[in-house]
Amino acid sequence: MSLMSPWRDDFPGLSALAAEGQTYLDSAATAQKPQAMLDSLLGYYASGAANVHRAQHLPGERATRAFEATREKAARWLNAVSTEEIVFTRGTTESLNLLAYGLEHLFQPGEQIAVSALEHHANLLPWQQLAERRGLELLVLPLDADGQIDLDQAAALIGPRTRLLAVSQLSNVLGRWQPLPELIALTRAHGALSVVDGAQGVVHGRHDVRALGCDFYVCSSHKLYGPDGVGLLHGRQEALAQLRHWQHGGEMVLHADYHAARFRPAPLGFEAGTPPIAGIIAFGATLDYLAGLDAAAVVGHEAALHAKLLAGLAERDGVRLLGEPQVALASFTVDGLHSADLAHLLTEQGVAVRSGHHCAMPLLKRLGVAGAIRVSLGLYTDGEDLERFFSALDKALELLR
Amino acid sequence: MSLPAPAREALEAFAACPGWEQRARLLLQWGERLEPLDEDERNEANRVDGCDSLVWLVAEQRDGAWHFRAASEARVIRGLLAVLLARVDGLDARALVALDLPAWFDQLGLARQLSPSRANGLNAVLKRMAALAGR
Ligand SMILES: Cc1ncc(COP(=O)(O)O)c(C=O)c1O
Numbered sequence: 001m002s003l004m005s006p007w008r009d010d011f012p013g014l015s016a017l018a019a020e021g022q023t024y025l026d027s028a029a030t031a032q033k034p035q036a037m038l039d040s041l042l043g044y045y046a047s048g049a050a051n052v053h054r055a056q057h058l059p060g061e062r063a064t065r066a067f068e069a070t071r072e073k074a075a076r077w078l079n080a081v082s083t084e085e086i087v088f089t090r091g092t093t094e095s096l097n098l099l100a101y102g103l104e105h106l107f108q109p110g111e112q113i114a115v116s117a118l119e120h121h122a123n124l125l126p127w128q129q130l131a132e133r134r135g136l137e138l139l140v141l142p143l144d145a146d147g148q149i150d151l152d153q154a155a156a157l158i159g160p161r162t163r164l165l166a167v168s169q170l171s172n173v174l175g176r177w178q179p180l181p182e183l184i185a186l187t188r189a190h191g192a193l194s195v196v197d198g199a200q201g202v203v204h205g206r207h208d209v210r211a212l213g214c215d216f217y218v219c220s221s222h223k224l225y226g227p228d229g230v231g232l233l234h235g236r237q238e239a240l241a242q243l244r245h246w247q248h249g250g251e252m253v254l255h256a257d258y259h260a261a262r263f264r265p266a267p268l269g270f271e272a273g274t275p276p277i278a279g280i281i282a283f284g285a286t287l288d289y290l291a292g293l294d295a296a297a298v299v300g301h302e303a304a305l306h307a308k309l310l311a312g313l314a315e316r317d318g319v320r321l322l323g324e325p326q327v328a329l330a331s332f333t334v335d336g337l338h339s340a341d342l343a344h345l346l347t348e349q350g351v352a353v354r355s356g357h358h359c360a361m362p363l364l365k366r367l368g369v370a371g372a373i374r375v376s377l378g379l380y381t382d383g384e385d386l387e388r389f390f391s392a393l394d395k396a397l398e399l400l401r
Numbered sequence: 402m403s404l405p406a407p408a409r410e411a412l413e414a415f416a417a418c419p420g421w422e423q424r425a426r427l428l429l430q431w432g433e434r435l436e437p438l439d440e441d442e443r444n445e446a447n448r449v450d451g452c453d454s455l456v457w458l459v460a461e462q463r464d465g466a467w468h469f470r471a472a473s474e475a476r477v478i479r480g481l482l483a484v485l486l487a488r489v490d491g492l493d494a495r496a497l498v499a500l501d502l503p504a505w506f507d508q509l510g511l512a513r514q515l516s517p518s519r520a521n522g523l524n525a526v527l528k529r530m531a532a533l534a535g536r
Binding site: 338340341344345348349370371395399400 | 421422425426429454455474475476477478
């Protein structure tokens with residue numbers, strides 16, 4: 001069965017890479033972009049750039065309207081209560097740092113922050129450093145053998161001193177959905193805030209932040225087929241109201257004097273300085289593009305590809321998966337071989353996969369592996385991409401054994 | 402300047418490679434030639450940071466000439482280290498600092514291994530060598 005992606009031709013980067021002999025299987029790091037997004041990016045610049053929220057002139061008004069339209073599209077994409085709940089940032093990493101600084105004033109020494117053992121550095125280090133600044137305890141929720149946060153242990157660890165939980169929706173290494181409803185309920189029961197790192201999760205399926213019930217949800221445009229330099233911070237209105245301003249500058253201020261200032265509420269109060277205007281407008285074009293796809297067909301295609309990936313890996317001797325991935329990606333090692341050697345030989349054959357620690361050093365250490373190869377899929381990935389990967393893998397195994 | 406004998410050998414062997422596969426096989430074979438490091442030489446001080454796979458580098462100076470020994474957990478990296486050492490072993494500090502190593506890898510058809518996005522740490526090894534030789 002060939003598993004053709006009906007959307008592949010919408011992504012010109014893929015044919016450019018194919019012309020260079022490259023098979024792109026690193027979409028979890030960053031995704032290729034649809035033509036609609038490229039057109040929007042060029043269209044904005046080509047029709048006259050202008051700053052947003054500042055000027056009354058026509059170009060400024062047009063840019064602001066397009067910019068704010070993306071906020072509406074993002075709110076709709078996540079099913080937010082209102083556009084006021086969507087803050088534009090530069091990416092997941094900035095969203096999480098914003099939270100770790102903006103919420104700092106809520107913490108007293110001796111209180112706890114809970115993260116899980118599988119967090120990307122972006123959702124570990126800001127909390128680790130906050131814990132250090134405020135004398136807090138960082139709880140690390142353990143995983144079960146499949147790579148899912150262990151709910152019994154989480155329930156035993158999270159307690160009345162816990163003030164915040166920050167966990168990934170979908171692991172960038174283990175490819176496993178995390179039990180968010182249970183974790184969020186647990187957190188809520190103790191009156192703590194919940195932060196969901198949706199950097200990977202947002203890319204696969206549609207997610208409803210109202211149904212999830214988390215206080216904050218963060219993600220990056222570039223993994224969701226949008227431009228880089230753009231991210232989202234969704235916060236429930238009551239949660240956003242608890243944030244202190246963190247970056248100060250133009251447009252986030254209501255009134256400024258030499259010695260004092262008053263700031264705007266969210267979202268604009270958290271968007272200091274000129275934002276990535278073109279990127280945000282073009283992200284809107286990506287969201288339009290995605291909204292126009294048959295969501296069930298995308299999920300079905302990705303599931304079929306993922307099954308093919310897992311089946312192919314299972315057929316090969318000595319291949320060991322990290323966890324039990326459910327969607328989008330698979331990370332693996334091969335018995336007796338160093339992942340750097342495999343990565344080298346795959347690269348030589350034009351297969352673009354990721355190797356190493358995947359920005360989750362503590363997780364890999366806990367799993368007892370020095371590095372792993374990760375194959376990740378996008379909606380434009382074809383069965384043929386996987387076939388090329390498998391034949392390159394077989395060649396690499398033959399050379400190394 | 403004439404090449405050291407092992408470097409000449411590497412150049413001839415790699416130049417004769419018709420494609421990536423033969424080059425990879427050759428690199429793996431060269432990796433087997435590395436003089437082993439003792440367990441206690443694989444220590445923190447000899448470890449070169451910036452490597453995806455661990456690399457250790459030991460330098461000794463004998464009669465003004467530098468001798469390096471290196472090890473890695475990854476076989477391809479061992480091969481790259483072997484062809485690097487073939488070129489630099491026995492040079493004095495001045496010759497070592499003056500050496501155009503990217504050109505050397507280029508001659509072997511391995512230039513891409515030095516590209517900045519490669520996490521294989523070869524660049525870090527070169528920096529460490531220059532630092533050791535220059536001290
Ligand atoms: C789970 C997860 N969180 C956070 C990030 C950081 O995203 P960004 O680099 O776009 O800020 C990533 C990106 O790899 C990720 O996979």
